[in-house]
Amino acid sequence: MYIEKLDNKGRGITYKNNKITFVENALEGEDVEIKITNEKAKYNEAIVVKYNNLSKDRSEVKCPYYDYCGGCDLLHFKYKKELEFKKKKVMDILKKFGGIEFKINNIISPVEYNYRNKATFQVKEKVGYYGKKSYNIINIDNCLIVDERINDILRRIKKLNLKNIYQLIIRVSQNDSMLIIKCDNDIDNRFKELNLTSIIMFKNKKYEVIKGQDYIIEVLGNLKFIISPDSFFQVNTCGAVELYNKVLEYSNLTGTEKVLDLYCGTGTIGLFLSKCAGEVVGVEINRSAINDALKNKKLNYIENIEFICDDASNINLSEFDLIIVDPPRKGIDQKTINYLLNSGSKKIIYVSCDPVTLARDLKKLKEKYEVKDITLVNMFSKTEHCESVVLLYNK
Numbered sequence: 001m002y003i004e005k006l007d008n009k010g011r012g013i014t015y016k017n018n019k020i021t022f023v024e025n026a027l028e029g030e031d032v033e034i035k036i037t038n039e040k041a042k043y044n045e046a047i048v049v050k051y052n053n054l055s056k057d058r059s060e061v062k063c064p065y066y067d068y069c070g071g072c073d074l075l076h077f078k079y080k081k082e083l084e085f086k087k088k089k090v091m092d093i094l095k096k097f098g099g100i101e102f103k104i105n106n107i108i109s110p111v112e113y114n115y116r117n118k119a120t121f122q123v124k125e126k127v128g129y130y131g132k133k134s135y136n137i138i139n140i141d142n143c144l145i146v147d148e149r150i151n152d153i154l155r156r157i158k159k160l161n162l163k164n165i166y167q168l169i170i171r172v173s174q175n176d177s178m179l180i181i182k183c184d185n186d187i188d189n190r191f192k193e194l195n196l197t198s199i200i201m202f203k204n205k206k207y208e209v210i211k212g213q214d215y216i217i218e219v220l221g222n223l224k225f226i227i228s229p230d231s232f233f234q235v236n237t238c239g240a241v242e243l244y245n246k247v248l249e250y251s252n253l254t255g256t257e258k259v260l261d262l263y264c265g266t267g268t269i270g271l272f273l274s275k276c277a278g279e280v281v282g283v284e285i286n287r288s289a290i291n292d293a294l295k296n297k298k299l300n301y302i303e304n305i306e307f308i309c310d311d312a313s314n315i316n317l318s319e320f321d322l323i324i325v326d327p328p329r330k331g332i333d334q335k336t337i338n339y340l341l342n343s344g345s346k347k348i349i350y351v352s353c354d355p356v357t358l359a360r361d362l363k364k365l366k367e368k369y370e371v372k373d374i375t376l377v378n379m380f381s382k383t384e385h386c387e388s389v390v391l392l393y394n395k
């Protein structure tokens with residue numbers, strides 16, 4: 001079967017008896033023999049049983065779990081091909097779902113492997129990640145995309161008794177490390193010996209400190225950020241710095257502007273921009289993230305920023321020169337879109353981790369805002385995911 005092209009998840013596409021068939025681990029131009037693994041009315045899913053030729057874009061896969069682990073999608077792509085794939089993917093999606101034709105030239109690619117500062121491991125007899133489209137746990141001893149310190153901590157934890165534990169979350173920052181142990185019953189002293197900054201137990205929906213503080217600190221550029229167990233923090237630290245610098249560049253601030261940072265999380269983007277702006281307002285729905293944002297403001301001696309804990313859709317403040325939006329995967333709700341359309345803001349910078357909802361939202365914003373520039377940041381190397389930063393100007 002000849003692989004004609006790639007789908008948006010990076011799977012090869014071929015046609016078996018005229019039915020579209022998505023083939024894992026197959027690249028354009030490859031001639032493969034396949035086995036159907038899932039037959040649906042409108043499409044098939046398949047795996048390769050034999051390669052008759054290999055693409056020049058194919059890379060040797062360095063991970064032993066790749067065929068069944070639910071983590072990575074693009075380990076068999078050469079890195080250059082991965083970056084090209086992501087540019088094309090975002091362009092195709094913007095055109096299809098947003099009616100936006102824009103040639104994307106720039107993709108920032110901070111680090112290829114070992115970039116993740118956070119990993120979530122499932123525990124049930126085995127310790128590892130969920131398999132592809134399943135809740136079977138794949139035992140993992142070494143993951144190629146997480147920080148090496150996470151692999152090291154994982155291997156040490158695996159030597160301990162993990163009874164009554166169902167999930168382990170490990171986070172590392174420049175100088176700190178945090179382990180969150182999710183369990184049904186109290187854990188005893190067995191983890192205290194681990195050389196970590198912070199160990200937290202999560203039981204009955206509550207966090208309890210076992211060792212150290214209830215936060216770790218990350219350093220991005222000249223700023224420090226507090227990360228609590230349940231607040232969002234970008235998983236790729238180098239990527240985050242690149243991303244925020246791109247937002248700063250697009251902002252083109254002169255020191256007087258009023259900036260709104262919607263979906264601000266722990267205040268990272270707003271704090272990053274504050275030194276170049278007149279004043280900044282950050283809005284975020286999660287109370288714990290807002291508490292961190294307020295601490296981050298203090299920690300960095302920044303005065304010209306304030307934070308509001310509320311749903312973005314309740315905001316009716318006006319007269320911002322620049323609005324930054326960085327919503328979760330589901331994108332921006334209609335009420336907030338209406339707010340943006342009536343905001344009168346000269347510029348909007350949309351940071352998105354999901355090109356499909358980005359395209360949908362840009363289509364709605366098109367009435368008043370046009371796309372001036374787009375830069376991608378390869379925050380999630382080896383996976384199908386990609387971060388986009390879009391600069392919009394009021395028409």
Ligand code: SAH
Binds near residue numbers: 262264265266289327
């Ligand atoms: N800009 C931040 C966080 C982006 S993640 C950073 O780069 O670190 C998206 C954030 O939006 C999350 O913190 C989430 O809690 C918040 N959020 C989700 N829905 C929201 C809503 N309706 N109103 C305000 N914030 C929301």
